[in-house]
Amino acid sequence: MALIKKFQLETGIDAEYWKVIDASYDYINKSCSFRIGGWINKDMRKQGKRYITEKSYFIYMKPPKSDIRDDIYSWLKTPRVYKDEFGNDIMKAEFSDTVDDPEIIEDVPST
Numbered sequence: 001m002a003l004i005k006k007f008q009l010e011t012g013i014d015a016e017y018w019k020v021i022d023a024s025y026d027y028i029n030k031s032c033s034f035r036i037g038g039w040i041n042k043d044m045r046k047q048g049k050r051y052i053t054e055k056s057y058f059i060y061m062k063p064p065k066s067d068i069r070d071d072i073y074s075w076l077k078t079p080r081v082y083k084d085e086f087g088n089d090i091m092k093a094e095f096s097d098t099v100d101d102p103e104i105i106e107d108v109p110s111t
Contacts, residue, residue, distance in 0.1 A: 005098040020069045
C-alpha cells in the first residue's frame with residue numbers, strides 16, 4: 001500500500017507517491033517511530049528508483065494487531081486537532097485527503 005498526494009519540496013520538485021520505508025514499535029512505551037519516503041510518482045517507485053525525500057514521525061499508539069504499516073497509514077490519514085501558541089485549535093492533516101494505492105510493489109534495490 002502507499003498514499004498518493006502531491007507535496008512540493010523546497011527544491012521545487014513534487015513528490016506524490018508516499019510509502020512507509022521504516023517503522024519500529026516500542027511495546028514498553030507504546031510508541032512508534034517511522035519514516036515515509038516520497039517518490040516523484042508511482043512509476044519511479046516501480047522502477048526501483050530511490051525516494052527523493054522522507055518524513056520522520058514519532059507517535060504514541062496501541063500495539064499493532066497485524067502489519068504495523070496499516071496502522072501507520074490510518075494514523076497519517078486521520079485529521080488531528082492541535083493547539084497553536086495562543087491556545088486556538090488547529091486542524092492538521094497532511095495526508096487526510098490522499099488517495100490509497102493498494103497495489104503491492106515488490107521492494108527492489110534502489111538504482
